[in-house]
Amino acid sequence: MRRLPAKDVVVIGLGWTGSIMALELCRAGLDVVAIERGPWRDTPTDFPPNVAPDELRNSIRQDIFLRPAQETLTFRNSLEQTALPIRRFGSFLLGNGVGGSGVHWNGQTWRFLPTDFRARSHLIERYGEGFLPPDNTIQDWPMSYEEMEPYYDRFEYVCGISGKAGNLKGERQEGGNPFEGARQRDYPTPPMRQGQAPGMFAKAAAELGFHPFPCPSANMSQAYTNPYGMRLAPCTYCGFCERFGCGNYSKSSPQSCVLPALIRHPGFEGRTDCQVTKINLTPDRKRATGVTYVDLQGQEWEQPAELVLVCAYGLFNTRLLLLSGIGQPYDPVRNEGVVGRNYAYQITTGVNGFFDNVEMNLWAGAGAHGMIIDDFNGDNFDHAPHGFVGGAYLAGYATNARPITARPTPPGTPRWGAQWKKVTAESYNRTANVGTHGSVMSYRGSYLDLDPTYKDQFGLPLMRLTFDFHENELKMSRYCTDRAVEIARAMGAKSMQVGYRQGPYSVVPYQTTHNTGGTVMGNDPKTSVVNRYTQSWDVPNVFVSGASLFPQNAGYNPTGTVGALAYWAVEAIRDRYLKNPGRLVDA
Amino acid sequence: MPSTRRRLLAASALFGLAIPATARTLKEALPWSPNEAYPPERVVPGPWVFFTAGEAATVEAIADRVIPADELGPGGKEAGCAVFIDRQLAGPYGTSAWLYMRPPFARGTPSQGLQDEDPPAVQYRKGLGALTSYCTGRYGGRRFEALTPQQQDEVLTAMEKGEAKDPGADLRGFFEQLLNNMTEGFFADPIYGGNKDMCGWRLLGFPGTRYDYREVIAAPNQKYTLPPVALTGRPEWMR
Numbered sequence: 001m002r003r004l005p006a007k008d009v010v011v012i013g014l015g016w017t018g019s020i021m022a023l024e025l026c027r028a029g030l031d032v033v034a035i036e037r038g039p040w041r042d043t044p045t046d047f048p049p050n051v052a053p054d055e056l057r058n059s060i061r062q063d064i065f066l067r068p069a070q071e072t073l074t075f076r077n078s079l080e081q082t083a084l085p086i087r088r089f090g091s092f093l094l095g096n097g098v099g100g101s102g103v104h105w106n107g108q109t110w111r112f113l114p115t116d117f118r119a120r121s122h123l124i125e126r127y128g129e130g131f132l133p134p135d136n137t138i139q140d141w142p143m144s145y146e147e148m149e150p151y152y153d154r155f156e157y158v159c160g161i162s163g164k165a166g167n168l169k170g171e172r173q174e175g176g177n178p179f180e181g182a183r184q185r186d187y188p189t190p191p192m193r194q195g196q197a198p199g200m201f202a203k204a205a206a207e208l209g210f211h212p213f214p215c216p217s218a219n220m221s222q223a224y225t226n227p228y229g230m231r232l233a234p235c236t237y238c239g240f241c242e243r244f245g246c247g248n249y250s251k252s253s254p255q256s257c258v259l260p261a262l263i264r265h266p267g268f269e270g271r272t273d274c275q276v277t278k279i280n281l282t283p284d285r286k287r288a289t290g291v292t293y294v295d296l297q298g299q300e301w302e303q304p305a306e307l308v309l310v311c312a313y314g315l316f317n318t319r320l321l322l323l324s325g326i327g328q329p330y331d332p333v334r335n336e337g338v339v340g341r342n343y344a345y346q347i348t349t350g351v352n353g354f355f356d357n358v359e360m361n362l363w364a365g366a367g368a369h370g371m372i373i374d375d376f377n378g379d380n381f382d383h384a385p386h387g388f389v390g391g392a393y394l395a396g397y398a399t400n401a402r403p404i405t406a407r408p409t410p411p412g413t414p415r416w417g418a419q420w421k422k423v424t425a426e427s428y429n430r431t432a433n434v435g436t437h438g439s440v441m442s443y444r445g446s447y448l449d450l451d452p453t454y455k456d457q458f459g460l461p462l463m464r465l466t467f468d469f470h471e472n473e474l475k476m477s478r479y480c481t482d483r484a485v486e487i488a489r490a491m492g493a494k495s496m497q498v499g500y501r502q503g504p505y506s507v508v509p510y511q512t513t514h515n516t517g518g519t520v521m522g523n524d525p526k527t528s529v530v531n532r533y534t535q536s537w538d539v540p541n542v543f544v545s546g547a548s549l550f551p552q553n554a555g556y557n558p559t560g561t562v563g564a565l566a567y568w569a570v571e572a573i574r575d576r577y578l579k580n581p582g583r584l585v586d587a
Numbered sequence: 588m589p590s591t592r593r594r595l596l597a598a599s600a601l602f603g604l605a606i607p608a609t610a611r612t613l614k615e616a617l618p619w620s621p622n623e624a625y626p627p628e629r630v631v632p633g634p635w636v637f638f639t640a641g642e643a644a645t646v647e648a649i650a651d652r653v654i655p656a657d658e659l660g661p662g663g664k665e666a667g668c669a670v671f672i673d674r675q676l677a678g679p680y681g682t683s684a685w686l687y688m689r690p691p692f693a694r695g696t697p698s699q700g701l702q703d704e705d706p707p708a709v710q711y712r713k714g715l716g717a718l719t720s721y722c723t724g725r726y727g728g729r730r731f732e733a734l735t736p737q738q739q740d741e742v743l744t745a746m747e748k749g750e751a752k753d754p755g756a757d758l759r760g761f762f763e764q765l766l767n768n769m770t771e772g773f774f775a776d777p778i779y780g781g782n783k784d785m786c787g788w789r790l791l792g793f794p795g796t797r798y799d800y801r802e803v804i805a806a807p808n809q810k811y812t813l814p815p816v817a818l819t820g821r822p823e824w825m826r
Contacts, residue, residue: 034613039611040611040613040618042617042618042619044619044623044624045619045623045624045625046624046625048624049796049798050626050796050818051624051625051626051627051818053796053798053818054627054776054778054796054818055774055775055776056771056775056776056779057627060771060775061680061685062685067685067686068685068686068687069684069685069686069687069688072687075699075700076699077696077698081696082693083699084693084695084699084702085687085689086687086699086700087683087686087687087688087700087701087702088686088687088700088701090700098613193801193804193805194804195803195804195807196807196808199807234801236798236799236800236801237799237800237801237803237804238796238797238798238799238800239800240796240798247798248798259617260617263613263614263615263616263617264615264616264617266615268613268614269612269613269614270612270613270614271610271611271612271613272610272611272613273610273611274610295610296610358808359807359808359809359810359811361800361803361807361808361809361811363793363794363800364800364803364804401793403774403787403788403791403793404770404771404774404775407770407774407791415747415766416652416653416654416743416766416769417652417653417655417740418655418657421654421655421657421659421790422659424790424791425659425790425791425792428791428792428793429791429792453691454689455689504696504698505698506697506698506699506700507698507699507700508697508698508700508701
């Protein structure tokens with residue numbers, strides 16, 4: 001192993017949180033090196049408009065994503081089963097390379113509800129402890145929505161999010177989300193323009209007494225210059241957003257919002273195609289000394305540093321802590337330990353409505369383009385009659401009708417032959433989808449640990465995911481899907497294809513890349529890996545970022561909260577930790 | 588699929604190929620050079636790369652039953668679905684080069700997904716062999732492509748329902764593989780060898796890769812009348 005000169009900070013992973021935290025610490029005068037597992041990617045080189053809109057390459061063959069040959073995980077539904085490797089990704093698609101999942105994301109940029117931050121306390125206050133599902137490990141976040149608000153604001157203004165406030169300093173705003181927590185100011189850019197299908201969704205939802213509003217979007221409604229001086233261009237509704245890089249500089253991403261400022265900063269250096277295999281510790285395991293990584297030739301390097309920021313995708317943050325021996329691994333049988341605990345996911349469904357005499361033109365769209373109702377999310381409605389906790393937003397998205405994937409046909413249509421061809425041609429432009437996007441609570445049996453059998457290319461154990469949907473989530477999802485059916489009917493659908501989510505959870509069909517937990521934050525070291533400043537309880541010069549911090553998953557896309565947490569944590573590092581390096585919270 | 592220099596470098600680490608490579612360093616300036624891009628290599632029709640002549644004839648016959656030629660437009664054979672599949676099987680898709688293919692292989696539950704040791708190229712070789720054996724055994728020595736369209740539909744339906752059995756392969760699984768790849772070829776960008784003259788996109792009314800639909804959003808519920816454009820433009824631009 002070759003040893004490199006020491007740096008102040010080593011950042012593992014150069015996606016949203018890695019690039020934000022690196023830039024903020026460079027600006028604070030520190031020497032920062034970022035080590036990224038995948039390749040360098042940039043707009044003009046990797047996704048120019050004459051290369052990017054390629055459904056087969058990016059969406060079907062998954063060229064833009066992490067390849068399982070490089071790294072994957074194993075999966076089982078329950079402790080009794082033997083986990084097998086996810087040989088091809090399906091249920092979730094993970095980013096790889098500079099920009100991480102921020103390259104291919106849709107851009108749906110939400111804040112969690114104030115009650116999501118005190119999930120356990122709130123639910124017990126309103127419904128009593130007996131109302132919570134069996135075996136749940138739901139816990140409060142270690143900070144409040146009000147504490148997080150300035151950091152949500154910061155991330156939204158770095159991204160230039162397009163949207164309409166529903167609550168400005170406690171004042172209800174017409175046309176926004178009436179259920180959201182109070183904002184100090186409106187979104188940086190106005191909402192996107194809505195087309196045919198989102199318009200029909202909004203009209204139908206309003207007629208049913210719900211409260212439609214435009215999805216907060218990282219696809220720009222107009223040109224925008226962010227606080228780092230990065231300039232974004234108006235979205236052209238090209239139809240290639242989720243699963244694609246943006247060739248227009250119209251989707252907020254590390255590439256379009258942060259990296260040009262970061263890379264030009266003299267305090268920064270990045271190394272790509274280098275995989276961190278371990279965070280190195282002192283013999284007493286109380287302090288990290290840096291990281292070990294392997295480059296493309298298989299050469300191993302040691303990068304010493306004073307501070308280690310774990311900024312990989314959430315799943316791999318957990319794996320790195322397990323491989324490095326930081327924190328006690330979770331044991332679901334004894335219900336002890338913390339690393340890998342409280343893995344959660346989300347539960348999604350869709351209703352395809354088939355219509356007459358309309359041109360939906362859903363091939364014109366963008367990742368976060370659509371209208372939403374939040375009436376059935378979180379605790380925005382009384383759960384007492386229903387016997388479940390959590391909820392979902394309902395969406396009339398226009399996030400692309402790509403022809404290999406998006407050709408639904410009414411129930412009873414053959415899957416091939418002349419009749420299939422005829423019905424496919426008739427249905428393609430006359431179909432609209434109403435989706436549900438729901439929360440998943442944390443449970444004792446849902447967790448991450450190291451697999452006893454399967455190894456990666458370096459001979460290190462893959463991570464093992466043990467997860468299934470619980471009765472609470474299936475019930476909630478069915479209830480919300482029934483509401484989606486009501487909206488599709490009110491939109492005038494002549495027939496419908498309703499995709500209720502059934503157990504067991506499967507890694508095959510795409511559902512959502514919103515994997516959470518594993519390095520949960522909290523106020524109690526017995527039930528959390530890091531404290532409220534995302535600092536490891538065990539090794540205080542290690543900080544962890546990302547959705548692996550979430551104690552359980554809310555019914556919203558996670559990136560807004562992930563970005564806010566990065567600003568929250570880096571401010572604590574800069575203003576508190578650097579002045580007195582040590583534990584920021586007493587255990 | 589494209590095999591770009593950068594991706595090759597990544598592959599060398601994965602498969603131990605002796606290609607000299609160094610990690611890239613990002614410092615002071617964005618690592619950008621004029622005209623550097625990684626477009627896919629365009630498929631040129633010509634001799635079969637993966638299929639034997641007999642296999643290709645069977646796949647073309649299947650393509651025309653899965654997507655028949657009719658008044659709505661060309662069928663799967665004319666669209667190039669077999670060419671598309673041939674080139675895909677000859678590339679990283681055919682060998683599952685990007686997937687996790689380390690042993691041990693075990694039969695899992697359906698929710699654990701793909702656990703087959705055979706990559707698609709092997710599945711096609713075995714599946715087409717089994718299909719030929721099934722057809723010749725049942726239809727007096729005739730291969731699939733020599734059957735009447737009604738008989739061909741009968742065979743495909745039996746495969747789809749799991750009623751067609753042959754010791755050489757799981758014909759039901761092979762049918763799903765075929766159906767997937769046929770529709771991929773029919774609706775993927777023509778640069779990959781199928782969807783000839785964007786016939787699949789014309790069938791749907793998908794306008795392709797125009798990359799700017801602000802006018803469509805501004806005027807909802809209007810029929811779009813401009814012809815489709817693909818990554819390589821339109822056929823009339825190239826003649």
